[in-house]
Amino acid sequence: MKYLILFFLSICLVGCSSSKKEQPSKPNIIFIMSDDHAYQAISAYDDTLINTPNIDRIAKEGMLFTNASVTNSICAPSRAVILTGKHSHINGKIDNLSEFDTTNVTFPQLLQKAGYQTAMFGKLHFGNNPKGFDEFMILPGQGEYYNPTFITQKGDTVIQGYVTDITTDLTLDWMKKRRDPKKPFMLMYLHKAPHRSWLPTKKYYTEYTKKTFPLPATLFDDYKTRGTAAKTAEMGILKHMTLVYDNKLTPETMAELGIEDWNNIPPRLGDMNPQQKADWEAVYNPINEDFKKRYPTMNDSTLTVWKYQRYMQDYLATIASVDDNVGRLLDYLDEEKLTDNTLIVYTSDQGFYLGEHGWFDKRFMYNESFKTPLLIKWPNKISAGITENEMVQNLDFAQTFLEVAGVKAPEDMQGESLVPLLTGKKETWDRDAIYYHYYEYPAEHAVKRHYGIATKEFKIIHFYYDVDEWELYDRKKDPKEINNVYNDPNYASVVKEMTQKLKDVRKKYKDSETLDNHYIELYNQ
Ligand code: SGN
Ligand code: CA
Numbered sequence: 001m002k003y004l005i006l007f008f009l010s011i012c013l014v015g016c017s018s019s020k021k022e023q024p025s026k027p028n029i030i031f032i033m034s035d036d037h038a039y040q041a042i043s044a045y046d047d048t049l050i051n052t053p054n055i056d057r058i059a060k061e062g063m064l065f066t067n068a069s070v071t072n073s074i075c076a077p078s079r080a081v082i083l084t085g086k087h088s089h090i091n092g093k094i095d096n097l098s099e100f101d102t103t104n105v106t107f108p109q110l111l112q113k114a115g116y117q118t119a120m121f122g123k124l125h126f127g128n129n130p131k132g133f134d135e136f137m138i139l140p141g142q143g144e145y146y147n148p149t150f151i152t153q154k155g156d157t158v159i160q161g162y163v164t165d166i167t168t169d170l171t172l173d174w175m176k177k178r179r180d181p182k183k184p185f186m187l188m189y190l191h192k193a194p195h196r197s198w199l200p201t202k203k204y205y206t207e208y209t210k211k212t213f214p215l216p217a218t219l220f221d222d223y224k225t226r227g228t229a230a231k232t233a234e235m236g237i238l239k240h241m242t243l244v245y246d247n248k249l250t251p252e253t254m255a256e257l258g259i260e261d262w263n264n265i266p267p268r269l270g271d272m273n274p275q276q277k278a279d280w281e282a283v284y285n286p287i288n289e290d291f292k293k294r295y296p297t298m299n300d301s302t303l304t305v306w307k308y309q310r311y312m313q314d315y316l317a318t319i320a321s322v323d324d325n326v327g328r329l330l331d332y333l334d335e336e337k338l339t340d341n342t343l344i345v346y347t348s349d350q351g352f353y354l355g356e357h358g359w360f361d362k363r364f365m366y367n368e369s370f371k372t373p374l375l376i377k378w379p380n381k382i383s384a385g386i387t388e389n390e391m392v393q394n395l396d397f398a399q400t401f402l403e404v405a406g407v408k409a410p411e412d413m414q415g416e417s418l419v420p421l422l423t424g425k426k427e428t429w430d431r432d433a434i435y436y437h438y439y440e441y442p443a444e445h446a447v448k449r450h451y452g453i454a455t456k457e458f459k460i461i462h463f464y465y466d467v468d469e470w471e472l473y474d475r476k477k478d479p480k481e482i483n484n485v486y487n488d489p490n491y492a493s494v495v496k497e498m499t500q501k502l503k504d505v506r507k508k509y510k511d512s513e514t515l516d517n518h519y520i521e522l523y524n525q
Contacts, residue, residue, distance in 0.1 A: 026184040028342040029401050034191040034322050035123055037348035039373040041319050049213055050316045054327030058346050062377025063386045070394045072438050073350040073362045073369040076125045078394055085398030085413035089511045094519050095440040100126040107398040108132035114407045117183040119174050122167040122190030137170050143192045145199035146271045162201050164193050168325040172332055193318040197245055197267035200317030202279045208317035209283055212309060216355040218480055225484040227469035229448040235361035238304045247310040253288045257295050308355045343378040343404055363447035365436045365461050366481050382422050390421055391434050414509055435505045439519055453502045460498040
């Protein structure tokens with residue numbers, strides 16, 4: 001009997017220690033990012049436009065950041081900042097056009113070295129493959145919504161179906177079949193949606209094309225107090241959003257109505273198979289017919305509203321799929337009991353204009369494109385349902401993830417770990433200004449080069465290169481940023497203070513006029 005008890009005890013000891021080994025003590029990290037997802041289109045921030053119950057779950061069970069922003073509001077540069085923890089002028093990826101310099105050290109490389117299993121699925125948009133990943137399947141460039149090609153370590157592969165669903169299928173497949181339960185993992189799950197040209201699934205275009213949305217207060221902004229940059233940007237819904245490419249009218253409709261548009265190319269419908277195309281036409285052809293009847297009586301204002309509604313219908317419908325798929329992933333983590341030891345981030349590579357100032361697209365340091373959604377949950381560490389108003393940036397992710405994993409961040413990373421904010425130890429958080437710098441000009445949408453800083457109260461912006469113009473906004477009194485008060489004598493002392501602070505912050509982050517000129521020269525080559 002004694003031997004029998006000893007035998008069972010020893011089995012238990014071996015069993016217990018091996019099951020302990022299979023539960024890595026380091027937390028898993030899941031970084032979920034969509035492309036161009038405006039915070040205005042997440043119901044945890046605002047439920048005027050859409051309900052996103054699954055994305056909201058992250059904030060309900062964790063933290064909602066109301067003052068998160070990017071350092072450079074454009075796709076690939078934002079991703080480079082996230083991976084390197086360095087501003088664009090330091091990591092070198094200033095625009096979408098250049099290749100990412102892979103001699104940069106990225107946080108996935110450091111986590112992989114520290115024993116994390118690493119994987120990336122979805123849109124990267126670098127022009128080259130990511131380093132530091134055990135496995136990746138990424139879209140080439142912008143990628144396609146329907147039947148997309150994926151770049152894998154074994155070569156390219158075309159996958160039939162809808163990109164948002166496929167990105168999740170690939171992710172879950174990796175989690176189910178190739179995840180090593182003995183290691184902690186770091187997963188980057190990166191949606192292409194809701195990027196232009198906004199092609200939804202049948203389920204959601206059928207539903208959303210029946211909806212009408214409230215108009216944003218600044219849809220008919222006249223940019224009266226703003227400088228040249230806002231006035232000359234080519235991202236107006238009326239003038240620059242195209243009826244065929246964006247609003248899905250057919251070239252035949254355009255010809256019949258005698259309307260000329262600079263971009264008469266339909267949005268990649270050629271990638272659809274015959275069934276997908278037939279389903280699409282069954283919903284979008286009647287919209288064309290309806291437009292033909294309305295067009296003769298339309299003026300600029302009614303056409304703007306029509307285009308805005310069409311824009312919102314398709315843009316938001318692509319988000320409905322993102323939300324469903326985020327739910328699939330969260331459910332899987334719950335089922336597999338992985339939730340408790342996993343930090344989950346939901347964010348976007350930048351914000352986006354949903355008709356505010358009459359615009360779509362991003363790039364500006366103005367609020368809607370500067371601010372980005374950020375929701376983080378980390379059970380047992382973050383209390384549920386917390387709202388955090390401190391100013392945080394995409395620059396902070398690398399150091400946050402390294403600290404979570406117990407890895408020392410390289411000295412030259414430029415962000416701050418968010419761990420003190422996440423764990424309620426705010427005393428050490430003393431950031432009072434954040435830096436922004438946008439470079440891609442001259443280019444599509446014609447947003448002029450600019451840099452600036454934001455404090456909780458004010459924002460100062462310097463537009464340069466082919467202009468030399470300054471703007472100042474009182475963020476508290478004028479959250480919609482319609483009054484540039486740079487020349488208002490009442491703000492003279494604020495201008496002085498903010499200009500000095502901007503100089504100090506440029507110095508702190510090692511940006512300078514010499515570097516501005518260096519990048520202008522490079523860009524013009
Ligand atoms: C494409 C879009 C632009 C968009 C850029 C950058 N045009 O060029 O509207 O600003 O991507 O977006 S499109 O005609 O190709 O749709 S980013 O998110 O990749 O930076
Ligand atoms: Ca983007």
